[in-house]
Amino acid sequence: MTTIAFDEQREQRVAGIIEGLKHKPGALLPILHGIQDSEGYVPESSVVMIAAELNLSRAEVHGVISFYHHFRTTPPGRHIVQICAAEACQARGARQLEAYAQERLGVEYHQTTADREITLEKVFCLGNCACGPSVRVDDEIVARVSNERFDQLVNELTTQSLEVK
Amino acid sequence: MTGTSVKVFIPRDTTSLALGAEQLAAEFTAAAEQRNDHVQIVRNGSRGLFWLEPMVEVETPAGRVGYGPVTCADIDSLLEQGMLKGEQAHPLSLGLAEEIPYLKKQQRLTFARAGITDPVSLDDYQQHDGFAGLRNALAMSAQDIVDAVKASGLRGRGGAAFPTGIKWQTVLDAVPTDLSGQKYIVCNADEGDSGTFADRMVMEADPYMLIEGMTIAGLAVGATQGYIYLRSEYPVAHQILNEAIAKAEAAGFLGHNICGSGHAFQLEVRLGAEAYICGEETSLLESLEGKRGLVRAKPPLPAIEGLFGQPTVVNNVLSLAAIPFIMDKGAQAYADFGMGRSLGTLPFQLAGNIKRGGLIELAFGLTLRELIEDFGEGTFSGRPARAVQVGGPLGAYMPESQWDTPLDYEAFSAIGAVLGHGGVVVFDDTVDMSEQARFSMEFCVAESCGKCTPCRIGSTRGVEVIDRIRNNENREANLELLGDLCDTMIDGSLCAMGGMTPFPVQSAVKYFPEDFEPKTADGGV
Ligand SMILES: Cc1cc2nc3c(=O)[nH]c(=O)nc-3n(C[C@H](O)[C@H](O)[C@H](O)COP(=O)(O)O)c2cc1C
Ligand code: SF4
Ligand code: FES
Numbered sequence: 001m002t003t004i005a006f007d008e009q010r011e012q013r014v015a016g017i018i019e020g021l022k023h024k025p026g027a028l029l030p031i032l033h034g035i036q037d038s039e040g041y042v043p044e045s046s047v048v049m050i051a052a053e054l055n056l057s058r059a060e061v062h063g064v065i066s067f068y069h070h071f072r073t074t075p076p077g078r079h080i081v082q083i084c085a086a087e088a089c090q091a092r093g094a095r096q097l098e099a100y101a102q103e104r105l106g107v108e109y110h111q112t113t114a115d116r117e118i119t120l121e122k123v124f125c126l127g128n129c130a131c132g133p134s135v136r137v138d139d140e141i142v143a144r145v146s147n148e149r150f151d152q153l154v155n156e157l158t159t160q161s162l163e164v165k
Numbered sequence: 166m167t168g169t170s171v172k173v174f175i176p177r178d179t180t181s182l183a184l185g186a187e188q189l190a191a192e193f194t195a196a197a198e199q200r201n202d203h204v205q206i207v208r209n210g211s212r213g214l215f216w217l218e219p220m221v222e223v224e225t226p227a228g229r230v231g232y233g234p235v236t237c238a239d240i241d242s243l244l245e246q247g248m249l250k251g252e253q254a255h256p257l258s259l260g261l262a263e264e265i266p267y268l269k270k271q272q273r274l275t276f277a278r279a280g281i282t283d284p285v286s287l288d289d290y291q292q293h294d295g296f297a298g299l300r301n302a303l304a305m306s307a308q309d310i311v312d313a314v315k316a317s318g319l320r321g322r323g324g325a326a327f328p329t330g331i332k333w334q335t336v337l338d339a340v341p342t343d344l345s346g347q348k349y350i351v352c353n354a355d356e357g358d359s360g361t362f363a364d365r366m367v368m369e370a371d372p373y374m375l376i377e378g379m380t381i382a383g384l385a386v387g388a389t390q391g392y393i394y395l396r397s398e399y400p401v402a403h404q405i406l407n408e409a410i411a412k413a414e415a416a417g418f419l420g421h422n423i424c425g426s427g428h429a430f431q432l433e434v435r436l437g438a439e440a441y442i443c444g445e446e447t448s449l450l451e452s453l454e455g456k457r458g459l460v461r462a463k464p465p466l467p468a469i470e471g472l473f474g475q476p477t478v479v480n481n482v483l484s485l486a487a488i489p490f491i492m493d494k495g496a497q498a499y500a501d502f503g504m505g506r507s508l509g510t511l512p513f514q515l516a517g518n519i520k521r522g523g524l525i526e527l528a529f530g531l532t533l534r535e536l537i538e539d540f541g542e543g544t545f546s547g548r549p550a551r552a553v554q555v556g557g558p559l560g561a562y563m564p565e566s567q568w569d570t571p572l573d574y575e576a577f578s579a580i581g582a583v584l585g586h587g588g589v590v591v592f593d594d595t596v597d598m599s600e601q602a603r604f605s606m607e608f609c610v611a612e613s614c615g616k617c618t619p620c621r622i623g624s625t626r627g628v629e630v631i632d633r634i635r636n637n638e639n640r641e642a643n644l645e646l647l648g649d650l651c652d653t654m655i656d657g658s659l660c661a662m663g664g665m666t667p668f669p670v671q672s673a674v675k676y677f678p679e680d681f682e683p684k685t686a687d688g689g690v
Contacts, residue, residue, distance in 0.1 A: 025473060026435075028455030033397075033436055054455075067457040068438035069611075070397055086359035087554055090604070091517035091592045092545065124441060124558075124608070125357065126398050127365040128180050129590070130215040130515065130522025139400040143183035 007045070013038055014046045018053050028054060028064055032071055041072045076119035077112040079157050081105075082136040085122040088129035092144075097133045098122065100147045104154065117158055170203035171249045172224035176280065178211040178369040179401045180362075185236065186219040192237045193221070202249055210370020212280030213524030214267055222262050225251035231259035267521065267540060272502060274490050274510050275483060276526045279370035285408045287416055290373040296418065298492030302381045303426045310385040311337055314488065316496035318508030323353050323444075323481030324556070324585045324661075326507075326574045332478060335468035336386040339476035348388035349477040350379050351453065352485055354395040354402075355437055355444035358557025360516040360588030364482035366524055368395070368402040371486075372409035373418075376432060378485035380423060381492055382478055383430040391432045392472070394449050397439060406434050441558075441612035445660050446479040448614055459614050460660045481586070483512060502528040507573035517554075517590035518544045529573040533563065536572070537591060548593040552601070552677065556585025558608050559665035561672035562601065581668070598677035602670045603631040609666040620663025623654045627670065637683040644674070644681065 017034040021027050031050055035042050042065055051058045065071045083098050105113050105120055112119040128134040131143035137153055145153070175181075175190045190206055197204045211218060220233030221243075230251040232243060239257060246255045259265055273279070282289035290296070302310050315330030341348055352375065356364040367375055379391045395403055410432055413419045421429045435453055437443050443452045447461035450472050471477025487509060491499045500508045507529035515522045519541040537543070537550060544550050552562045561582040563570075570576050577584045592601075606627035613620045627650055633643045651667035658664040674681060 026453050026455040029435065029438060029452065033438070064455070064457055068440050070438035070440075087558060087601070087604070088360040088516040088588075088590045090601075091590055091596070095600075123398060123439065124612075125359045125361075126179070127356065127362040127402075128183050129360045129362055129517065129588070130519065131180055131184065131218075132517070134183065136398070141179055141183040141401070143180060 010039060010043070011045065011049075014043075014049055018046075018049060022053050028056075028061070032065065036071060041075050044073065077116045079117060079138055080119050080121060080136075081153075081157075082121045082123040082126075084124070084126050084128075084132060084134040084136075086125040086129075088125070089132035089134055092132040094133040097135075097145060097147070097150065101150055104147075104150065115158075118154065170205045172207055173197075173204045173249070174207045174209045174222040174224075174229070174280075176211045176219060177208040177284075177401070177405075179365060179399070180215050181211050181218040181220075182401060184218050184234065189219050189221075189235060189237055189240075193240050196240045196244060197249075200244060202244065204249065207283050209282065210280050210284045211366060212262070212268060213276065213366055214265065214521075215523045216521045217259065217265075220259070220262075221248075223248055223251055227251065227261065229262045231262040231265065232257045233259060267523065267525075270540075271526050272510055272528055273526045274499070274502070275367070275374075275486050275512060276370075276524065277490075278374070279366055279524075282371065284370050284372055284405055285412060287373065287412055287418075290371075294493055295373055295489075296377055296424075298489035299377050299381055299418070300424065302384050302492050303424060303428065307337055307385050307387060310381065310492070313491060313496045314385070317487075317491045317499040318496075318503070318506070319484065319487055319491065319499065320507070320509075320574070321481055322483035322487070322511070322586065323446075324583070326584075329480060329484050332468055332480070333382065333385050335466065336388070336476045336478050339469050341475045343473070343475060347390060347473075347475050348386055349472040349475060350382045350386070350388045350391040350485075351446075351450070351472060351477055351479045352379055352391065352393040353444060353446060353449060353479055353481050354393050354399075355441075355449060356396060356399075356482070356586070357441040357444040358586050358588050360554065360590035361514050361557065361586045362516070363512040363514050363524060363587060365399055365402050366512075367482050367486045368399070369405050372406050373413060374486050374489055375406075375482060376409060376413050376419065378488035379432060380419065380430045381488050382480065382485060384428060386476070386478055388476075388478065389429045389431060391430060392453060393432065393434045394437060394443070394453055395434050396437045396444075403434065403436065410434065441608075442614045442660075442662055445662065448660075449479065450477065457614075459616050460662075462659060483586075504528070504530045504571075504573060505575060507575065511572070511584070511587050513572065513587045513589055515541050515589050515591070518546055518550070518593045519591045520545050520547075530571050532569050532571055533589065534568040536589060537568065541591065544591060544593045546593045546595070548595065550591050551594040552592045552596055552598060552673075554590045554592070554601075554669060555588065556583040557588050558605065559583070559661055559668060560585055560588075561668045562598065562676065563672070564676040566676075581672070583665075583668070598673040598680035599631060599635050602673040602681075603628060603635070605666055605669040605673075606631060609662060613662055617657060617659050617663055619654045619657035620659075620666075623650055623657075623663065624666060626650055627654075627666075631670075634681055640681075640683070647674070 126134045217233035222229045319329045320326040443458040448458040452458040512526040609624035
């Protein structure tokens, strides 16, 4: 598949998402979520399309994207791993886990591992505050994450993708 | 094959899933099948006894018996030792679930069904008083509904404790400016405070209660559109809410003609995008409108000019979830709980370094110490508890000398603390309070909406100043500077983000001054 065909396909998907949601009152966040869920991020090309369809300037769309921690404008790794850095998890050793995770993966927050498997993020609370430290792996939340448990999670993620390949 | 099947309950809330409930349910089903045991697995919500999760319950003639915390490795021995008959020989046996003291000592109104029912079963919900409040409300005038909520004494559970009935009255009396005459009900499900999970539990264990509460709110103020603004950090709640809304619509509890009454109410979940400030109601409304979550100046109140400029009720999940009980059992039944001006019950959430963390719904008036010691049984680490942060990241850190304060709004505000959304985060004696104070400022830097300078810049300066104190650079002068900075933030901020971030900082300095002293030789630095 050539890059051009890939870009065209993506443009079609994004156009479909915008078309399906733009009639909603306050459609911008649902559209941004839709695009990020489908593409993994909000590509610059889609900003132009959103701006045109919602009658906004590109700067306005960018302003909204940058306000929220959730939205990203560059492609992430295959998996997103978020470490809870809020108080209840701190009380259970989250600071130590944050340091360990960065060391183990060899990246800092908002970075992706060299093999493009994992993007590491921090998050403030996952609602699992009685059983921290908490970690979110894509859409799954994991409780009481020790360093060993973190290793195990990372290994599961990387072997999974080996099998897929 | 003969014999009726035994009902087995395995929760599907975030914490249970985070502790392996999904795999447990799958392996349990397979193991039972292999043994030719007939079981019907129900995926209930959690009862909120989180240290026991995954807690598996079996229905027996004597009642539901519990086992927990269950791992996949326990399944065979549990089945062998007669769990399906409710036998209690296994070490994980907990006896009758309702008799577990942690649960039995509670006064569960809002959480009466939590963990008991299948969250998305309309039959379960209705068999446990579900929609009784709505049916009553449908037979009442809007004003009578608002009067009942006023009489209940319910105060908003989102943090500010504003009387819900008065808010609803304002929206009922307000005239929409747009031609469609639209008013809105917005449920604040942003639950950003660390240490809180009561909203999540409502949405994951008993979503129809929230749907019912919002529908009644719609009837009370004349609104036909509702939005649940849900934080994106709650993927499980998102899925369960959407499932429940679809079923409620299909059964006529939502939509154009609620229960054949001719009244309409539409409901939609909208996801936030990881911004703590969007829990502030006007920032939330901006976000719902598709904008940056900049806090609006008040007035106008959202009740008069809210979503898309129209009259809008913004209420926390717990406030709306309390409504079905009030409309079913009566305002007085609700007001009979509590003390002084803190009426009803408050779901406290025990979190952080605690042995038995979970949800504890009680009338106001218990003390913090009772909560931590009697329910929580001390810290998870086994070390002495040292500091407790109540009311989320903007709440003060409380030293042991304050733990005998009764948990009610007025008693807390009298000592400069807040109850907020009822989150209680316990720290043991390894905590470094200067590090916690630094985090409060850092959190404000990350989450400020950026509108006012004292909040945006003040917090950045706050981090720097605390770093200098921690490094023992000009300690005295910097401590004074920190005090001034806090005062400036309190006085010059538009909302509580900048206005209350100083609370945890100042309380840390005041009650834990030794943590701001130069480190001793063996402590490094
Ligand atoms: C920084 C900040 C964050 C807030 N976060 C929440 C929240 O996550 N959930 C909530 O219900 N209220 C939150 N509030 C309070 C809301 O502004 C508002 O008072 C509440 O939604 C009103 O509902 P209630 O009257 O039912 O409590 C927050 C307020 C501030 C200043
Ligand atoms: S205090 Fe902070 S969060 Fe609140 S309006 Fe001002 S800048 Fe925004
Ligand atoms: S503080 Fe980490 S899950 Fe709530």
